[in-house]
Amino acid sequence: xxxxxxxDLTEIKLDSQTRAPIxxxxxxRISEVDKRALEAAIRLKEKVGGEVVTLSLGDDKTKTxxxxxxxxxxxxxxxxxxxxxxxxxTNATSKVLEAAVKHAGDYDLILAxxxxxxxxxxxxxxRLAQLLDLPQVTYxxxxxxxxxxxxxxxDLEDVDEVVEAALPAVVSVVREINEPRIPNLMxxxxxxxxxxxxxxxGDIGLDAAEVKSQSYVQITSVSAPxxxxxxxxxxxxxxxxxxxxxxxxxxxEGVL
Amino acid sequence: MSxxxxxxxxxxxxxxxxxxxxxxxxxxxxxxxxxxxxxPMEYVRQGADKVYTVSGLGGFNVEPYCAAVVEAVKAANxxxxxxxxxxxxxxxxxxxxxxxxxxxxxxxxxxxxEDGMIVVERLTYxxxxxxxxxxxxxxxxxxxxxxxxxxxxxAERSGKLVELEVDLPEPRVKVVExxxxxxxxxxxxxxxxxxxxxxxFKAKEDLRLLEEIAEIxxxxxxxxxxxxxxxxxxxxxxxxxxxxxKPSLYVACGVSxxxxxxxxxxxxxxxxxxxxxxxAGIHAISDYSLVGDIYEVLPALAKALRERA
Numbered sequence: 228x229x230x231x232x233x234x235d236l237t238e239i240k241l242d243s244q245t246r247a248p249i250x251x252x253x254x255x256r257i258s259e260v261d262k263r264a265l266e267a268a269i270r271l272k273e274k275v276g277g278e279v280v281t282l283s284l285g286d287d288k289t290k291t292x293x294x295x296x297x298x299x300x301x302x303x304x305x306x307x308x309x310x311x312x313x314x315x316x317t318n319a320t321s322k323v324l325e326a327a328v329k330h331a332g333d334y335d336l337i338l339a340x341x342x343x344x345x346x347x348x349x350x351x352x353x354r355l356a357q358l359l360d361l362p363q364v365t366y367x368x369x370x371x372x373x374x375x376x377x378x379x380x381x382d383l384e385d386v387d388e389v390v391e392a393a394l395p396a397v398v399s400v401v402r403e404i405n406e407p408r409i410p411n412l413m414x415x416x417x418x419x420x421x422x423x424x425x426x427x428x429g430d431i432g433l434d435a436a437e438v439k440s441q442s443y444v445q446i447t448s449v450s451a452p453x454x455x456x457x458x459x460x461x462x463x464x465x466x467x468x469x470x471x472x473x474x475x476x477x478x479x480e481g482v483l
Numbered sequence: 484m485s486x487x488x489x490x491x492x493x494x495x496x497x498x499x500x501x502x503x504x505x506x507x508x509x510x511x512x513x514x515x516x517x518x519x520x521x522x523p524m525e526y527v528r529q530g531a532d533k534v535y536t537v538s539g540l541g542g543f544n545v546e547p548y549c550a551a552v553v554e555a556v557k558a559a560n561x562x563x564x565x566x567x568x569x570x571x572x573x574x575x576x577x578x579x580x581x582x583x584x585x586x587x588x589x590x591x592x593x594x595x596x597e598d599g600m601i602v603v604e605r606l607t608y609x610x611x612x613x614x615x616x617x618x619x620x621x622x623x624x625x626x627x628x629x630x631x632x633x634x635x636x637x638a639e640r641s642g643k644l645v646e647l648e649v650d651l652p653e654p655r656v657k658v659v660e661x662x663x664x665x666x667x668x669x670x671x672x673x674x675x676x677x678x679x680x681x682x683x684f685k686a687k688e689d690l691r692l693l694e695e696i697a698e699i700x701x702x703x704x705x706x707x708x709x710x711x712x713x714x715x716x717x718x719x720x721x722x723x724x725x726x727x728x729k730p731s732l733y734v735a736c737g738v739s740x741x742x743x744x745x746x747x748x749x750x751x752x753x754x755x756x757x758x759x760x761x762x763a764g765i766h767a768i769s770d771y772s773l774v775g776d777i778y779e780v781l782p783a784l785a786k787a788l789r790e791r792a
Contacts, residue, residue, distance in 0.1 A: 236609040236611070247612075316586055318581070318584065318620070345608055345609075346607055347605070349573050349574070350587055350589055352577075353575075354578065354580065355581075356578065357578045362546070362656045363578065365545075384664075386663055387662040388658055388661050389661070390659060391656070392655055402724055403712060441584070444586040444587070444616055445616065445618070447602070448615045449607060449613070456754060458767070460772050460774070461771055466779045466780050469780065470784040470787040473787070474784070474787045474791050477753070480770075482732040483732070483791070
């Protein structure tokens with residue numbers, strides 16, 4: 228289970244001067260689609276048994292955000308605590324996750340969200356599959372495991388594709404796959420007693436300088452695009468007049 | 484700074500070729516294309532200097548296609564690889580990048596040259612912000628969705644055809660069945676007028692108010708995520724996790740205007756918002772806003788549209 232804790236998008240505000248998002252101080256949560264991947268993993272565990280462990284690249288705050296995963300039903304949490312690499316590119320991040328997966332032990336299925344909502348890059352699943360030389364099954368909206376195989380329905384543009392692959396495999400899910408459970412108080416209490424293991428890069432056999440040298444993509448700026456809309460308010464005595472005014476305006480625009 | 488272009492979607496490949504040609508001409512460099520389908524010479528007419536073909540690829544499957552793109556990269560030695568960001572392309576690009584151990588910028592919305600460097604723009608933070616990104620790896624893989632760029636007027640040009648020998652791996656993911664999706668949902672992204680429904684609609688039957696407008700305008704009908712994912716009234720929604728649309732006219736009816744929805748309609752030419760809540764976010768990002776109850780405004784609008792000169 229790959230999980231990323233990201234700033235709560237509903238709480239991000241913009242700097243009024245630079246229009247850059249203000250991330251500092253915003254509470255971090257597990258990315259929405261990742262959470263649904265976790266829900267899918269827990270449902271599989273409930274059906275066929277096994278163990279669900281989660282893996283994240285994060286910092287000191289990640290432990291708190293990941294309590295939710297334990298409350299939902301994950302058995303253990305592993306965090307590679309490297310704040311400097313949290314902002315690294317997908318090439319570097321996937322190398323860290325590859326090493327962490329190998330260090331965490333045996334697995335049958337690696338699950339992740341199709342994208343995290345902060346970077347929207349959709350890269351980690353396919354990259355990890357390539358690095359681990361595994362089949363990748365992306366955009367999954369229905370998932371089942373039986374007889375050493377994963378069977379899934381993929382949500383593509385033109386078709387729903389039903390596919391099968393032998394385990395182990397990397398699966399990335401889309402939002403439609405399920406509604407994640409909301410843990411009750413008992414589960415939340417119990418989560419605090421479940422194991423959270425924190426590793427440094429050295430623990431998983433990597434060297435920070437070497438990993439950083441493989442981070443190639445730099446973000447030079449982030450800002451909200453200026454709204455360049457006309458923002459004309461249609462005002463009228465009654466709806467009939469308003470509708471007529473709107474139609475006239477749209478005809479003038481040449482879009483009707 | 485040379486280019487390699489690939490998309491399994493032919494039209495998208497031509498659009499990427501158009502942009503790659505423009506950038507290559509500015510830098511005095513070359514454009515190569517990898518072609519999985521038929522008529523490779525058409526790619527030369529669309530702007531490629533060199534076209535690589537690989538036989539035996541068949542329908543899209545990410546592992547053999549990844550092997551083919553990697554071989555084409557080795558042969559063409561490009562500094563930039565353009566991949567079409569269909570869903571299939573978006574899972575191909577990072578796999579290719581990890582196979583080469585290089586940087587990748589997926590699902591970009593634009594690209595330009597700045598001091599000889601390639602700079603791309605991508606949506607981030609749920610679609611509320613635009614990030615500008617560069618990469619120092621050679622090559623760098625970047626992907627662009629349909630209709631970011633325009634294809635060239637086809638012209639008689641000289642170009643070379645090269646057949647690549649690729650040891651294609653057996654796909655490990657087997658396609659058992661392919662179910663066609665209903666056609667209507669596929670048309671949203673190319674629609675020139677879209678009228679869309681949000682939570683302002685209280686019941687599924689009430690969508691007929693919108694259908695009437697759509698019929699008069701010859702428009703497609705879209706909706707927000709809750710209408711589709713939570714209520715199941717429609718198949719596909721408009722937004723960052725659904726369809727990204729760029730019609731000439733987008734009429735949002737009873738739509739509140741969440742960040743995720745707005746990111747999906749940003750490229751519309753004219754946005755109209757109809758919502759009874761004056762403070763609804765959708766009014767702040769529209770060209771024409773009408774504060775009113777959709778149950779009153781839509782019938783009046785239908786009448787006004789019928790009566791227009």
